[in-house]
Amino acid sequence: MYTNRVMTALESAMGHEIAWPDRQERAINSAHFTGLGFLGCIGLNKRVIYFFAGMPGSCHDLTWLRRSSLWGRLGFVQLFDNGQYLLGDSGYIPMDHLVCSYKRTDGDMDKVDFNTCIAHARVGNEHCIGILKARWHFLKEIRTQFRNLAENAYVIRWMRCCIILHNFLLWRRDEWSEDDHPIEVERKDDLGLPSRVLESAVDAVWNADKQSSVHA
Numbered sequence: 701m702y703t704n705r706v707m708t709a710l711e712s713a714m715g716h717e718i719a720w721p722d723r724q725e726r727a728i729n730s731a732h733f734t735g736l737g738f739l740g741c742i743g744l745n746k747r748v749i750y751f752f753a754g755m756p757g758s759c760h761d762l763t764w765l766r767r768s769s770l771w772g773r774l775g776f777v778q779l780f781d782n783g784q785y786l787l788g789d790s791g792y793i794p795m796d797h798l799v800c801s802y803k804r805t806d807g808d809m810d811k812v813d814f815n816t817c818i819a820h821a822r823v824g825n826e827h828c829i830g831i832l833k834a835r836w837h838f839l840k841e842i843r844t845q846f847r848n849l850a851e852n853a854y855v856i857r858w859m860r861c862c863i864i865l866h867n868f869l870l871w872r873r874d875e876w877s878e879d880d881h882p883i884e885v886e887r888k889d890d891l892g893l894p895s896r897v898l899e900s901a902v903d904a905v906w907n908a909d910k911q912s913s914v915h916a
Contacts, residue, residue, distance in 0.1 A: 711860070727781075730784060741799070742786065743787055747867055750768075752770065761791030762791060785799050790815075801818045
């Protein structure tokens with residue numbers, strides 16, 4: 701009961717901590733990524749600007765994107781100025797505001813070099829997930845049962861509150877010391893899914909609900 705009250709308070713008072721960058725913030729971050737060879741990229745290193753979860757971990761990255769509210773907004777002028785974009789790995793497809801690495805390089809060194817540049821630029825994203833897990837070990841291995849979608853949604857609220865606090869601490873300049881607290885980087889966590897335990901649990905609930913709806 702107390703956990704639920706705390707989460708409600710965090711979402712009500714600090715939910716704005718997970719927010720898309722305004723025009724000034726986008727310009728600042730675009731300048732930062734210029735030094736990495738990606739003029740116009742608006743990624744925010746260790747800050748989470750968008751959060752979407754709840755689908756099975758077995759879903760393809762592009763499926764996650766298409767099911768999210770961000771998919772229909774990728775071309776909105778409120779999100780991007782001319783020439784601005786996000787970086788993605790090969791699990792996505794190139795779009796006007798989404799630059800992705802090549803799925804296959806076929807020995808083309810230009811493609812290999814480009815993929816290497818994107819990988820270096822996306823290190824901040826990987827560190828962001830690592831810091832989240834280091835700060836809240838709950839995200840490393842969620843020891844709870846998923847018997848229905850309501851319980852799944854409850855755990856997603858926990859995740860959202862962790863991200864709210866993560867962004868708040870960054871704003872307060874409470875830097876995470878990697879020397880004192882090593883960060884585990886897992887490349888498969890691009891979309892914020894915390895662990896294989898969560899993935900398998902969500903898979904089970906998703907499939908069970910799908911079967912029940914078919915029989916109904």
